[in-house]
Amino acid sequence: MKKLSFFLITVTLFAFGSCKISYNTAYYKSNYAKLIDTSTISKGGVSITLSHMGLNEYFKPEYTHQFSVLWGSKQYLKSTRHTIINLFYQMTVYNVEITNNTNNVLSLANSRIALILPDAPEPVFALSKSEMAKMAKENELPCILFEMSQTQSAYPNVNTKLAREAIQNATFEIIKEKSIISRTTEVLPGMKVKGYLIFPYNEEKIISGTVSFIDIKSSTDEAGNTTLTSRFDYKITEAQIHVKREYSQEQRKYLEFIPISEEEYNTAQQQSSIK
Numbered sequence: 001m002k003k004l005s006f007f008l009i010t011v012t013l014f015a016f017g018s019c020k021i022s023y024n025t026a027y028y029k030s031n032y033a034k035l036i037d038t039s040t041i042s043k044g045g046v047s048i049t050l051s052h053m054g055l056n057e058y059f060k061p062e063y064t065h066q067f068s069v070l071w072g073s074k075q076y077l078k079s080t081r082h083t084i085i086n087l088f089y090q091m092t093v094y095n096v097e098i099t100n101n102t103n104n105v106l107s108l109a110n111s112r113i114a115l116i117l118p119d120a121p122e123p124v125f126a127l128s129k130s131e132m133a134k135m136a137k138e139n140e141l142p143c144i145l146f147e148m149s150q151t152q153s154a155y156p157n158v159n160t161k162l163a164r165e166a167i168q169n170a171t172f173e174i175i176k177e178k179s180i181i182s183r184t185t186e187v188l189p190g191m192k193v194k195g196y197l198i199f200p201y202n203e204e205k206i207i208s209g210t211v212s213f214i215d216i217k218s219s220t221d222e223a224g225n226t227t228l229t230s231r232f233d234y235k236i237t238e239a240q241i242h243v244k245r246e247y248s249q250e251q252r253k254y255l256e257f258i259p260i261s262e263e264e265y266n267t268a269q270q271q272s273s274i275k
Contacts, residue, residue, distance in 0.1 A: 026245045026254060027268045033092055033206040034239035043230035044218030045102035050197070050211060050234045051095045055243055055257040058086050063174060067166035069151060069158050081151055085167070087174050088196075090142035092124075092203040094211065097194045100187035104220045108185045111216050115199040117209040127198045128182035129175060135200075136171045139164065142202075144171055207238045244268070 032052075040049040064084050092115060100106040114123035127135075135141045147167045152158055179195030187193050197211070211234040219228035242265040243257040 024247065025268070026247070027242070027260075027265050028245070028257070029240060029242045029262075029265055031204045031238060031240050033203045033209070033236040035094070035211075036235040036237055041232045041234075043216075043232065044228050045100065045220075046106060046216055046218040046230065047099040047101070048213060048216075048232045049097040051097075053088075053093055053095055053196075055241075058088055063087065065170035065173075067163070067170060069155050069163050069166070079155065081154065081163075083147060083150070085147060085170055085174060086143050087141075087171065087178075088143070088198065089146050090202040090204075092199040092201050092206065094197045095194070096181050096197040097192055098181065098185070098187055099192040100189060102218070102220050103189050103222065105189065106187040106217060108181075108183050108216070111183060112212075112214040113182065113197065114212050114214065115201055115209060116212055117201075117206060119207075123212075124199050124201045126182050127180070127200055128184045129178065129180045130184070131182075132175050132180065132198065133172060136168055136175060139168070141171060144168060206236065209236050210234065211236060 035050060035052060038049070038051050040047050063086070064082070066080050066082050069079050069081050098106070112123075113126040115126075116123050132141070136144060139145070144164070144167050148160075148164055151163050151167070152160070155163075179193070181193065181195040181197050185193060185195075199211075213232040215229045216232060217226045217228075218230040219226070221227055240262075242260050242262050244260050244264075245254045245257055247254050
């Protein structure tokens with residue numbers, strides 16, 4: 001649900017001799033990897049719950065950043081770009097909660113958390129926070145590449161090096177504040193952890209597959225030795241979502257996403273094409 005195809009209707013209104021731009025409702029549709037069942041799975045002393053991220057989680061206020069860009073051919077001028085960085089652009093992401101009801105620390109170090117796709121030659125493994133940071137540093141996160149293309153479009157003569165550094169720094173700040181579940185995660189006895197499960201794979205390309213937690217240490221003896229390892233599988237399938245975002249003239253911003261029917265989306269698109 002990260003890369004949204006959409007159309008935005010804008011209407012120009014004239015009042016009292018002045019020109020005022022009024023933004024109408026924005027409509028979006030997107031393919032995403034839907035969990036077939038979001039029920040909690042419990043095996044041994046471990047319970048895992050996987051759930052979808054709401055669309056509004058991709059555009060939280062804390063993802064909004066401002067950074068300076070230099071532009072101009074002969075003389076560099078300074079401007080400010082105001083943008084919402086979608087950290088999960090072209091990724092597959094779920095909310096996950098892991099509960100440890102064993103008497104020992106649950107370490108995921110020897111487990112595997114994988115996105116298994118029928119047409120992929122090998123599994124796609126979940127990213128850790130350090131791996132996300134490394135990808136940002138090496139300019140490999142899709143969100144950074146996307147923001148750079150948007151910045152270059154807005155400022156054709158942008159100082160590419162400075163703009164990229166600004167976007168990277170903003171992305172680092174977002175990653176630093178996130179709880180990301182991976183093989184580096186440990187859960188204390190009787191405790192639970194919540195966070196994001198992130199796979200470096202474009203969700204819109206997924207037709208079917210499985211999110212698997214493999215070799216989870218779900219039972220131990222008093223000394224902490226593993227007595228049972230378990231596998232937790234969550235089937236996923238292709239689905240499509242339609243949403244709208246209304247614009248508040250009072251607040252001068254778009255409000256949160258609201259799910260709508262395909263019929264409402266198609267009707268709005270038809271009305272837009274007539275105009």
